[in-house]
Amino acid sequence: MAQTASMLAIGDELLSGRTKDKNIAHLADVMTMAGIDLKEVRIVGDEPEEIVAAVNALRARYDYVFTSGGIGPTHDDMTADAIAAAFEAPIGYHPQAYALMAKHYEARGMEFTEARKRMARTPEGASLIDNPVSVAPGFHIGNVYVLAGVPAVFQAMLEKIVAGLPQGPVVLSAAVECPFGEGDIGGPLGEIQKRHPDVVIGSYPKFDGARYSTELVVRSRDGEALSRARSEVEAMLADLAASRST
């Protein structure tokens, strides 16, 4: 069985429309390339009880949970405390994070304010996730990875994490362009899917403002199974094209 992942994106700004999330789609791409199945995503606001409930639901079901957002220095950054609450762990300054940030700010002649010190707090038992962009680290406890919401930082942290995860066999996919609408192919396509339970056939309608066409995508971790199903899809489309032109 492939490993499974889930994501919890945290922040009022994602739900108010102020910020358009970029991290979900990025995680989806990275997981697919790593051969890990992203199974569920949730978005909740800056409310500790909501974060706790979502993290506990996701970490119980999936191999990995990745969170984004809420680990900055301001009052609306509640993620570290919520993760500690979810794990029923005490929270405090992580000595390594504290030392690294103290040194960073000192070198720049910047004050290591109480607000900045908040970013060194982690649940007891957490290990740090390196932040090559702006120093303040993420952290990792159990199967939960807590990342920043700023996309450049989220991406850099994720790259570090994924390099250390066991990679699964990648899902292979073949896209077949289909000039017909889904309504023309839905019947025979469903039959092909039934004959090939070892592949997943996705059908994605495209609408150009006047008419529909379809992109068909055949996916499998088994290359030969993929080829067989793809050939049947192509033959079905060729038959349909021939019947239309007579």
Add this chain to the structure above:
Amino acid sequence: MAQTASMLAIGDELLSGRTKDKNIAHLADVMTMAGIDLKEVRIVGDEPEEIVAAVNALRARYDYVFTSGGIGPTHDDMTADAIAAAFEAPIGYHPQAYALMAKHYEARGMEFTEARKRMARTPEGASLIDNPVSVAPGFHIGNVYVLAGVPAVFQAMLEKIVAGLPQGPVVLSAAVECPFGEGDIGGPLGEIQKRHPDVVIGSYPKFDGARYSTELVVRSRDGEALSRARSEVEAMLADLAASRST
């Protein structure tokens, strides 16, 4: 209390990274303008049990649930059946949807295939959501609104729905640009938030590749409360700027 909304985006393609969702951010904007608080979003794949569980969790907690995707004519479109299962309702052709689609395809000389007929299926007790773009309707049962995933259709359906919902008082917001990083303002900003429990102050870091600045957003349904808190934020920033220039 403001009305609350949630969203369930459905589709393997959103989780594989193949499709970048556009409907979540659109719904967020529309809800904010309508004065309805979007509280939670979930994304799940084309798996009936996952859809059922998510819909039942969301409809029990929030005033409205909006779903996107999975109502087309192909085998991977499972939303209508899953919604029926969630409501423990039988599913069948909705006479009005069936008639309207039969007429549409007849007028265009297109076959009303079994696949297309699938799009006329709704749970018993559902009412239709008009699709001004491509005919096949969405539907509405209980507090759940089932919309297409194609963004042009999702948007058109949502516009119809929102026009019929009671609009709440809109959340007012004021953005204050802050040239300092969150670490410089986190302390005093938290104090301002504590003194103004009737507003929500959001702090959003921006990273230009070299240094951080911050956008501060004060939100409230009470315009006077908003003004008072905003003035304090601006005074705090002016004090900080003065102390930096001495």
